[in-house]
Amino acid sequence: MLEASDRNRQQRVSFFLRLGVVALIMIAACAALVWRWHNLQIERFSHFKLLSEENQVALQQVTPIRGKILDRTGKVLADNNIRYQVRVNSDNAKNILSRIDDLDNYLQLEEKSLGKLKDAAATSVYTGEILLADYLTEPAVVRFIDAQQDYPEAVLDAKVVRTYPRGDSAGHLLGHVSRINPDDVSRLKKQGKWRRYISSEFIGKRGIEAAYETRLHGSPGLREVNIDAHGRVLETFPRLAPTSGSDVWLTIDYALQHKAEQLLDGRQGAVVALNPYNGEILALASAPSFDSNEFIGGVSQQQWEWLNSSDNGTPLVHRAIYGQYAPGSTIKPFLALAALEQGWRNPDYTFHSTGVFHLTPRHQFHDWKAGGHGTVDISKSIIRSVNSFYYQLANDVGVDELHKGLSDFGFGQLTKIDIGGERPGLLPTQAWKQETLGERWYPGDTIPIGVGQGYIEVTPLQLCRSMAMIANGGYTITPHLVTQVGGIRLGPESGQEALFKPEHLRIVQNALAKVTMPGGTAFSKVGKDSRYPIAGKTGTAQVARLSYSQGRRLKNDELPEKLRDHAWFVGYAPAHNPRIVVAAIIEHGGSGGATAGPVVRAVMDEYLLNSLGMHFGQEFTTQLDSEAVAEL
Amino acid sequence: MIRSFIYIIRRIDWLLLLLVAMLLGVGMFALISAAPSETVITRQQYYLTIGLILMIGCACISWRVWKWLTLPIFLGCVLMLLVVHVFGVEANNSRRWLDIGIVTIQPSEFTKIAVPLLLACWYCLFERRRLWHHLGAVLLVAIPTLLVFKQPDLGTSIMIAMSGLLVVFFAGLSWWLVNGSIGLGLLAAPVIWNQLLKDYQRDRILAVIDPSQDPLGTGYHTIQSSIAVGSGGIWGKGWGQGSQSQLGFLPEKHTDFIFAVFAEEHGFAGGLCLLGLVLLLFIRMIAIAGTTRDEAGRLVVAAIAFAFLTQFLINLGMVSGLLPVVGLPLPLVSYGGTSLLTYMLGFGILMSIAKYRPERDFR
Numbered sequence: 004m005l006e007a008s009d010r011n012r013q014q015r016v017s018f019f020l021r022l023g024v025v026a027l028i029m030i031a032a033c034a035a036l037v038w039r040w041h042n043l044q045i046e047r048f049s050h051f052k053l054l055s056e057e058n059q060v061a062l063q064q065v066t067p068i069r070g071k072i073l074d075r076t077g078k079v080l081a082d083n084n085i086r087y088q089v090r091v092n093s094d095n096a097k098n099i100l101s102r103i104d105d106l107d108n109y110l111q112l113e114e115k116s117l118g119k120l121k122d123a124a125a126t127s128v129y130t131g132e133i134l135l136a137d138y139l140t141e142p143a144v145v146r147f148i149d150a151q152q153d154y155p156e157a158v159l160d161a162k163v164v165r166t167y168p169r170g171d172s173a174g175h176l177l178g179h180v181s182r183i184n185p186d187d188v189s190r191l192k193k194q195g196k197w198r199r200y201i202s203s204e205f206i207g208k209r210g211i212e213a214a215y216e217t218r219l220h221g222s223p224g225l226r227e228v229n230i231d232a233h234g235r236v237l238e239t240f241p242r243l244a245p246t247s248g249s250d251v252w253l254t255i256d257y258a259l260q261h262k263a264e265q266l267l268d269g270r271q272g273a274v275v276a277l278n279p280y281n282g283e284i285l286a287l288a289s290a291p292s293f294d295s296n297e298f299i300g301g302v303s304q305q306q307w308e309w310l311n312s313s314d315n316g317t318p319l320v321h322r323a324i325y326g327q328y329a330p331g332s333t334i335k336p337f338l339a340l341a342a343l344e345q346g347w348r349n350p351d352y353t354f355h356s357t358g359v360f361h362l363t364p365r366h367q368f369h370d371w372k373a374g375g376h377g378t379v380d381i382s383k384s385i386i387r388s389v390n391s392f393y394y395q396l397a398n399d400v401g402v403d404e405l406h407k408g409l410s411d412f413g414f415g416q417l418t419k420i421d422i423g424g425e426r427p428g429l430l431p432t433q434a435w436k437q438e439t440l441g442e443r444w445y446p447g448d449t450i451p452i453g454v455g456q457g458y459i460e461v462t463p464l465q466l467c468r469s470m471a472m473i474a475n476g477g478y479t480i481t482p483h484l485v486t487q488v489g490g491i492r493l494g495p496e497s498g499q500e501a502l503f504k505p506e507h508l509r510i511v512q513n514a515l516a517k518v519t520m521p522g523g524t525a526f527s528k529v530g531k532d533s534r535y536p537i538a539g540k541t542g543t544a545q546v547a548r549l550s551y552s553q554g555r556r557l558k559n560d561e562l563p564e565k566l567r568d569h570a571w572f573v574g575y576a577p578a579h580n581p582r583i584v585v586a587a588i589i590e591h592g593g594s595g596g597a598t599a600g601p602v603v604r605a606v607m608d609e610y611l612l613n614s615l616g617m618h619f620g621q622e623f624t625t626q627l628d629s630e631a632v633a634e635l
Numbered sequence: 636m637i638r639s640f641i642y643i644i645r646r647i648d649w650l651l652l653l654l655v656a657m658l659l660g661v662g663m664f665a666l667i668s669a670a671p672s673e674t675v676i677t678r679q680q681y682y683l684t685i686g687l688i689l690m691i692g693c694a695c696i697s698w699r700v701w702k703w704l705t706l707p708i709f710l711g712c713v714l715m716l717l718v719v720h721v722f723g724v725e726a727n728n729s730r731r732w733l734d735i736g737i738v739t740i741q742p743s744e745f746t747k748i749a750v751p752l753l754l755a756c757w758y759c760l761f762e763r764r765r766l767w768h769h770l771g772a773v774l775l776v777a778i779p780t781l782l783v784f785k786q787p788d789l790g791t792s793i794m795i796a797m798s799g800l801l802v803v804f805f806a807g808l809s810w811w812l813v814n815g816s817i818g819l820g821l822l823a824a825p826v827i828w829n830q831l832l833k834d835y836q837r838d839r840i841l842a843v844i845d846p847s848q849d850p851l852g853t854g855y856h857t858i859q860s861s862i863a864v865g866s867g868g869i870w871g872k873g874w875g876q877g878s879q880s881q882l883g884f885l886p887e888k889h890t891d892f893i894f895a896v897f898a899e900e901h902g903f904a905g906g907l908c909l910l911g912l913v914l915l916l917f918i919r920m921i922a923i924a925g926t927t928r929d930e931a932g933r934l935v936v937a938a939i940a941f942a943f944l945t946q947f948l949i950n951l952g953m954v955s956g957l958l959p960v961v962g963l964p965l966p967l968v969s970y971g972g973t974s975l976l977t978y979m980l981g982f983g984i985l986m987s988i989a990k991y992r993p994e995r996d997f998r
Contacts, residue, residue, distance in 0.1 A: 010762075011930075014807065018933060021805050022921065025941055029917075032948045033910060039955045043865040044903040051865025055899075058862065059878050231882035 061230050062242070064202035067221030068163055070248030072177060072211055074257035075283075075486060079168060081177055081212070081295075086164040087139035089147060092235075093130040095156035096123035106157070109150045110136040110143065132158075164299065165205060171294040173260050175321040176253075176287045176422060176484060178210025179298035199223055208298070210321075211251060211484060214422040218488045221248035249489025254283035262609040263288035266602045271590040272569075273322035273463040275482075276606055279471035279575060279584045281497060282480035284420070285610065287464070289322040291315060316590075324418075324425040327460040328588055331542030332388045333571045334409075334455035336511050337469060338396060339381050341408030343507040347400050350510060353380045360394035360450070368394045368450050385514035386523050388541065390454045397453030402444055405452055406432045411502050412469035413479070414461055419495070421483045429460040456545055467586035470573045473515070474538070474581040477501035477508055515539060516578035525572065528600040534619040535611060538581070539574020539603065541596040544588075567591040572599035576607045577619075583610050646694045648923070648986040654916040655690070655967070655982055659683060661909060662893075662968035668875045669889040669896040675970055682972040686979035693983025698932055698991035701984055702756050708745075709753040709775075715742035716782040723786075731786050741973040743783040743791045747798050748981045750776055751938035754802040755931040764807050772803050789836055790949075790961035798942040802934050840959040856892070859884050861956040863895040864906075871902030889970045891962060894954040910951075917944045923989045932988035939981045 043051065072081035089110055091099050099106065100120050106112070112135055119133045135157060139147065147159060165180045183191075183206045191197040191206075200206065202223055207216040224245030229238040263274040267290035276286040293310055302310070310319040320326065342348040358375030360368040370376065370390045376383070384392040397405060410416070415430025429435075433444035436458065451457035461469075468482050479502065481495035515538035517523050519530025524541050545568050570592030575581040585603045592598035611617045663679065670676045715733060719742055723730030732739040754772050761768050776799030784792035804813060828837070846854035846861070863879035866872070875881065877899035880888045888896050898906050920940035927933045943966055950965040952958035964974045 014930065017807055018805055018937075019925070021807075022924070022937060025801070025804070026921070029941070029944055029948065032952070033914070035957065036910065036948065036951050036955060037907070039952075039957050040864065040898070040903055040906050043861060043955065044867055044898070044906070045869060047865055048868045051862050052868065054862045055866035055879050055884075058884050059882050231884075237882075 059229055059231070061228050063226050063228050065224035065226055065241075065243075065245045066163075066202045066204070067223050067245035068247040069165060069180070069205075069221065070219040070489070071250045072219075073250060073252050074255045074260070075253060075285075076257065077252075078257045080173060080253070080255075080257065082166050082168055083163045084166040086137070086162045087144050088137050088160045088162060089135045089139065089157050090132045090160055091120075091135055091157050092132055093123035094235075096120045096133065099135075099154065099156050100124050102154070106135070106150075106154060109146050110139070112136055166299075167295040169257070169261075170296070171292050172264055173255065173257075173287075174210075174293045174295045175289045175323070176210050176255070177295055178212035178214075178422070179208055179295035180205040180212055181208045181298050182206075182301055205299070209424065210422050211253070215251050215485065215488065219248040219251060222246040251485055252487045253484050254278070254285065254486050255287065255484065256285045256610065256614055258614055259286040259606060259610050260288060262286075263602075263606050264290065264292065266587075266605055267589075270592070271316040271322070272588045272592065272599075273326060274585065274587045274602060274606060275323050275463045275467040276610065277467050277471050277480075277482055277584045279474040279581050280478075280480070281494060282468070282471070282482045283486065283494070284464075284482050284484050285583060286606065287323050287484070289320070289326075291318040293318045321424055322463065322588070322590075324420060324422070324462055324464045326588070327426055327428050327462055328569050328571070328590075329457070329459060329544035330455035330461045330466060331544040331569070331571050332390075332454055333466060333540045333542030333573050334453075334459070334461075335388060335393055336385050336473060336515055336540050337409060337412050337414075338393055338405070338453065339385055339514070340473065340503060340507060340511045341405075341411070342396055342400075343381070343510065344411075344503055345400075345404070345408045347396065347404070347408075348381060350381065350507070353378050354384070354389075354392045354395060355379070356389050356391045358391070360391045360398075362398065362447060362450055366447055366450075382510060382514040382517070385511065385540065386517045388524050393453030394450050395453075397449050397451075398446070402449045402452060403432050405449070406430055412472055413465060414459075414469065418462075418464055418468050418482050420464060420481075421485055425464070426462055428462050428465050429458060431458040455542060463586045463588050466571070466573050467584055470540075470575060470586065471584040472502070473508065473511060474575040474584050476505070477503035512538060512578070515574065519574070519578075525574075525596040525600050528596045529572065529574070529604045533576075533604070535576055535617070536578035537574055537576040537604065537607065538578040539572055539576075539600075541594070541600060542571030542573070543594055544569040544571060546591065567593050570594060570597065570599040572596065572603045574603055574607075576611060577617075582615065582617075583607060643691065643695055646986065646990055647691060648694070648919075648989045651916070651919050651923070651982060651986060651989070652690075654912065654919055655979075656687075658912055658916060658967045659686075661897075661912065662965075664874070665893055665897045665900075665968060666889060666970055668877070668900060669880055669893055670970070671889060675889055678972070679970050679975075682975050685972075686975050689976060690979040690983040690986070693980055694986035694990075696983075696987055698929065698984075698987045701752070701987060702759075702931065705749070705752040705756045709749045712742055712746045712749040713779055713782070716746065716779060718742075719786070720782070731788055731791075738972065741791075743779075743786065743788055743795070744973040744977040745980075746779045746783065746795050747791070747942060748939065748977055748984070750779060750795055750799040751802045751935050751942070752984070754799055754806075755934040755938070758802070758806045758934065759931040769803055769806075769808050769812070772799070772806070776800060776803070787833060787836075788962060789832075790963035793949075793961070794942060794946055794963065797945060798938050801938045801941050805934050805937050836959075839961070843956065843959045846956070856886055856960050857956050859886065860892055860895040860954050863899040864955055867899040867902040867905075869903045871898070871900045871905055874900050876900060891950065891960075891964050891969060892954055893969050894951055894965055897968075898954070913944065913947050920985060923985060927988055927991070929988070929991055929993050932991055936985055936988055939985060943978065943981070 068083055071079055073079050116133060116135050123130050123133060167177065182204060183200060187206050191200055199222060207213045207219060222245060225243040227240040227242050228236045230236055259276060263286045267274060267288055270290055272290055274286060274288040277284055309315060311317055343350060356370055356375035356377060356379050358370045358373055375391065376387050376389045379389045379392050409430055415428055417425050417427045436442055436444045448457055452459050464482055468480065471480055478497050480497045483495055485493050487493060516536055518539055519525045519537040525539060529539060530537055546566055570589040573586040575584040585606050587599040587602040589598045666679055667676055719730055719733050724732040724734050724739060731741050731743060733742060753775060757772055757775065776796055780792050780796045783795055842854045842857050846857040859879060863877065863885055866879065877896055879885050879899050880896040885892055885895050917940055920936060924933050924936040924940065927936060946963055946966050949958060950963050953960055964971050966978050967975060
């Protein structure tokens with residue numbers, strides 16, 4: 004008995020000892036907890052308070068409204084439209100899903116919205132807002148507003164979206180906006196501009212939209228929002244209003260641009276019209292073209308291939324600044340002026356054209372007129388487009404000298420137009436050929452340069468700019484598309500000094516004026532019936548080597564279209580007080596005077612007679628007819 | 636009728652009931668603020684009512700009867716664990732719940748009570764403690780522990796092992812063996828770390844050391860609950876005013892992380908009050924253990940008291956960022972029926988033991 008109670012007592016003592024040990028551990032744990040709470044709630048209280056506030060307050064950007072693009076007369080070429088959307092918070096998905104059929108009567112529901120609603124209704128987690136309908140028409144908006152009291156969950160919202168009201172007109176020069184893609188993001192980050200784009204959906208691509216992106220985009224505003232852990236916005240406080248992008252006013256005359264595009268319709272080619280004195284581009288057309296609106300939502304793979312396919316004439320290529328073509332005979336007035344300036348030829352130099360130029364007995368170069376043009380001076384070499392005159396010239400001075408002389412006109416150099424995507428053309432030297440082709444320059448390579456063939460290429464814009472230098476008395480100009488941004492006038496400086504002697508210039512100017520007169524190469528297609536004098540030069544750029552069949556040179560009409568020559572015409576008007584310089588190229592158009600000439604004439608008519616409203620006497624052509632004929 | 640009513644009144648340990656009711660009240664108070672929906676509150680009110688009835692009911696059953704019931708209860712639990720293994724409802728990559736039509740229950744919770752009950756009775760079978768008695772006891776603990784561990788449910792399996800081993804310890808396992816097994820445990824730690832723990836469990840432990848490693852993944856719970864607790868300050872943001880909890884930054888805010896809501900809204904002061912209340916409850920239970928003459932009863936009371944306090948402290952440590960995130964709810968406070976009913980059952984048995992007066996053994 005005693006033994007048992009003894010053992011019992013022993014057990015109890017041991018039990019309480021052990022109880023005490025574990026209790027001590029527990030007390031230690033409690034102490035650790037209290038220490039931790041003290042640390043969190045008292046010592047680091049302000050730190051955690053800040054963190055909890057940061058958790059619920061977010062600073063969001065407010066997207067600025069993009070600036071408009073207008074032509075020189077104030078016609079809007081790129082505008083912002085309101086795009087109406089109906090959205091629903093995913094919390095309300097279940098509610099709206101039960102009445103979705105009724106809602107379907109009012110709205111054209113998005114395809115994916117039903118699936119998204121079902122997904123959202125299945126979970127209680129907030130998944131964001133679900134788009135029910137997009138691009139609502141105005142009648143649909145009105146109908147929805149009428150019905151909205153029955154659908155308080157569905158929120159009508161308006162977004163600003165870019166539109167190009169003039170459709171496919173001027174697509175190349177305006178460019179377009181597209182959704183910001185990862186490449187844009189990394190580029191913007193590198194430039195340190197990403198902060199301004201966080202809330203933006205679109206960014207300018209190509210043309211004016213890309214070149215003036217910074218000014219068009221504007222600065223985002225800020226708002227403070229209270230959010231919950233799922234990013235659900237509970238309250239909004241505006242903090243800083245966004246600054247809209249600046250409007251960009253173009254030098255383009257939309258009427259003229261439209262006219263030029265109409266003239267090019269169905270063809271491949273480009274038209275450039277410049278103000279010869281300040282370099283303002285009045286029209287910059289490239290055909291075939293595309294509709295900038297199509298790019299906003301993103302183009303499909305199929306569309307993209309269509310835009311780049313050569314079967315359709317690669318609509319995406321901006322021929323006016325990117326297309327490089329042999330200048331053909333349009334190079335002649337520049338060569339003539341260079342020859343006078345550089346002293347290669349005297350003003351009273353004459354040359355006897357026999358119809359063929361022999362480099363060696365086996366290497367012959369022909370005039371376009373069999374039998375030649377007889378005795379030719381500089382003026383007549385331009386008026387009649389005498390090839391052999393220029394073969395001789397090119398042969399006499401050599402390619403490097405030609406390069407020096409033609410560089411003054413800006414050939415082979417970028418025009419520094421204010422949009423991207425320009426190519427510099429090609430003005431060769433001996434060194435250039437050695438470097439790029441790894442071949443030495445042969446004398447036979449020099450001769451075709453004289454008539455703008457071979458290793459020489461220009462863009463339509465370049466050629467137009469160079470012609471403007473002849474028109475304006477020898478001043479360099481920088482072609483540009485923008486007159487003012489946000490009310491501030493822009494415009495590059497023109498050259499301060501005339502590059503050419505006036506007496507030399509006058510010879511070439513007079514010759515160019517006579518090209519469109521009776522006896523000139525462009526009389527019948529350009530100069531005839533004109534109420535004002537036109538100066539200009541035709542050109543034909545060979546695409547393939549001369550084709551012969553049964554010993555006879557084939558005419559262009561007999562060739563397949565792909566092999567036909569490109570037709571050039573570049574000129575200015577009125578001839579002695581120029582207001583506009585126009586260059587046109589029609590790909591595979593055949594002879595320059597016949598296809599490109601009427602295009603240039605029509606553009607000039609539109610500008611001088613309609614846009615400027617100039618008046619000319621009727622008697623001009625008849626008066627000069629006899630004079631010109633007498634001279635020749 | 637009146638006699639049975641008086642009987643019931645006499646069976647109840649009123650001080651324990653008061654403390655439990657206070658803790659339940661605090662839990663309800665916190666839950667109303669933290670609950671994501673009304674249904675959670677109403678359900679918890681049902682559980683509370685059932686729990687109180689269960690506790691009083693258990694208190695009315697004599698400890699002598701309970702002793703007979705321990706083996707069936709234990710076997711029932713093990714059977715249910717096996718059934719869960721096969722037919723259990725899977726959620727969050729683990730099978731813990733058993734769907735029995737109206738409600739889903741979590742058998743592992745009841746095992747926390749069943750294991751100390753059985754072990755206490757196991758030791759009472761023998762007058763002198765031999766080593767094999769302890770080994771047998773450890774084996775009895777190991778079976779349900781491993782079953783729960785395999786579910787996998789680390790938190791509850793730790794709790795089951797602990798409640799069982801506490802009985803073994805209190806029953807007089809020699810100090811040598813205690814220290815030896817602790818040492819062995821430390822030596823085995825690398826093996827447990829590499830072999831036994833799953834990747835997500837390892838990540839959770841690492842997340843305590845440096846939560847910023849993966850702030851949106853494993854570190855998210857720890858970071859957000861530390862922010863909630865810390866931003867509470869001394870007096871808290873006020874009931875229903877906690878931005879962390881009300882705006883949904885806190886995960887599991889009405890179950891495992893309910894203390895973060897409480898600490899955010901009631902601050903350091905509220906935390907101390909809650910801890911004080913729990914310690915009072917604990918002291919009352921230890922007092923019952925001290926006055927109980929029946930050795931098995933003493934062991935059960937001590938085991939339940941320590942298991943309760945330990946789970947409470949582990950949960951608080953987890954929410955405060957001191958311990959890794961293990962899926963352990965805060966007893967009597969967190970939302971959850973099975974956990975609540977288990978502890979109410981335990982307290983009921985505790986009351987029954989408190990009123991038990993064995994005939995003096997004058998052998």
